[in-house]
Amino acid sequence: MRRLNMMAGALLASVAIAGLSTAARADDPLAAAKEYIAKVTAPVSEWQGPTTGPKAQGKKLVVYVSTDQRNGGAQGVGDGAAEAAKALGWDFRVLDGQGSVPGRTSAMTQAIALKPDGIILGSPDAVEQAPTIEAAVAQGIKVVAWHSGPAPGKIEGSPIFTNITTDPQEVAKAAGLYAVVDSGGKANVILFTDSIYSIATAKTNGEKAAVESVPGNKVLSVEDTPIGDLSNRMGQLTTSLLSKYGDQWTYSIAVNDLYFDFSAPALTSAGIDPAKGYPRQISAGDGSVPAFQRIRDGQYQIATVAEPLNQQGWQTIDELNRAFAGEEPSGFVQPPHLFTKDNINQDGGDKNIFDPGNGYRDHYKKIWGVQ
Numbered sequence: 001m002r003r004l005n006m007m008a009g010a011l012l013a014s015v016a017i018a019g020l021s022t023a024a025r026a027d028d029p030l031a032a033a034k035e036y037i038a039k040v041t042a043p044v045s046e047w048q049g050p051t052t053g054p055k056a057q058g059k060k061l062v063v064y065v066s067t068d069q070r071n072g073g074a075q076g077v078g079d080g081a082a083e084a085a086k087a088l089g090w091d092f093r094v095l096d097g098q099g100s101v102p103g104r105t106s107a108m109t110q111a112i113a114l115k116p117d118g119i120i121l122g123s124p125d126a127v128e129q130a131p132t133i134e135a136a137v138a139q140g141i142k143v144v145a146w147h148s149g150p151a152p153g154k155i156e157g158s159p160i161f162t163n164i165t166t167d168p169q170e171v172a173k174a175a176g177l178y179a180v181v182d183s184g185g186k187a188n189v190i191l192f193t194d195s196i197y198s199i200a201t202a203k204t205n206g207e208k209a210a211v212e213s214v215p216g217n218k219v220l221s222v223e224d225t226p227i228g229d230l231s232n233r234m235g236q237l238t239t240s241l242l243s244k245y246g247d248q249w250t251y252s253i254a255v256n257d258l259y260f261d262f263s264a265p266a267l268t269s270a271g272i273d274p275a276k277g278y279p280r281q282i283s284a285g286d287g288s289v290p291a292f293q294r295i296r297d298g299q300y301q302i303a304t305v306a307e308p309l310n311q312q313g314w315q316t317i318d319e320l321n322r323a324f325a326g327e328e329p330s331g332f333v334q335p336p337h338l339f340t341k342d343n344i345n346q347d348g349g350d351k352n353i354f355d356p357g358n359g360y361r362d363h364y365k366k367i368w369g370v371q
Contacts, residue, residue, distance in 0.1 A: 084317035101128060120143075165199065230262045307354065308354050
């Protein structure tokens with residue numbers, strides 16, 4: 001694993017500033033980082049998704065298996081999928097994995113028993129749930145996933161039709177480089193992850209590489225803490241890290257906003273100013289309602305790389321419709337978008353969500369031939 005992380009770090013460090021001005025690349029990696037952050041914080045108004053595809057495939061039953069409905073990302077995608085399914089006249093059910101491996105396995109078993117036409121995985125890991133996924137596909141059920149693998153598209157060794165996510169390496173890059181830019185090139189970062197999820201590991205490796213791609217910045221430690229048990233663990237872990245690193249710890253980057261739901265009491269107890277003190281907290285996903293509110297109010301979080309959760313919910317339904325029609329996945333990957341206090345009221349942020357003004361609902365309805 002150490003060798004894999006080093007290889008990933010070296011690769012991402014070499015490409016972290018690709019596509020930016022030649023002068024910035026050659027002479028000033030901090031300037032290149034600033035250019036990249038300007039790009040990922042710009043307004044999102046252009047539709048970059050599919051414009052063609054199969055018409056609606058008739059009445060279907062779809063079951064959404066959520067990793068944990070307390071997780072704003074999984075819940076948001078499910079809400080979007082429910083909205084899109086309604087537009088198609090499909091029946092839609094939600095089953096909650098309740099944040100544990102047994103809970104997710106039980107939810108998948110229940111979903112298969114309903115004999116649906118399709119199952120959407122709302123973040124259960126493809127490797128963890130391989131037996132239940134294979135059982136579903138063996139019964140002719142089409143399976144589409146959100147955040148169930150380390151990258152968008154096909155998941156190696158899995159019969160899942162496609163995995164929907166923004167590119168986790170780009171998400172990680174945005175989060176890591178924002179710490180670099182906000183610190184003026186002097187960030188000391190602690191990374192928070194949950195290695196049970198392959199996408200979380202991919203993000204964490206990318207965050208580390210992005211931070212270290214600019215000289216003068218470093219990662220102090222990587223903390224592997226289960227997302228499903230953050231309410232019990234995160235407060236004590238935060239207190240312990242404050243004791244260990246003190247003022248040296250200036251930035252936190254987590255793979256999910258949920259980590260910061262439970263770190264605030266410990267930071268408050270330590271007397272840290274919520275708006276101006278350190279550590280400053282940045283999330284590499286998913287853009288939860290509490291995260292938007294914390295950023296807006298200056299309460300221990302300065303940024304989130306939000307997923308367009310509702311839009312991605314619509315995409316899960318579109319991908320299922322393609323699977324039902326015997327066609328290939330759309331291949332659509334939404335570019336990352338970073339919210340900070342400066343742009344928090346754009347692109348749906350005023351409603352505490354990332355909801356791009358690109359007309360995605362109308363585009364999908366046009367493809368499906370529905371009103």
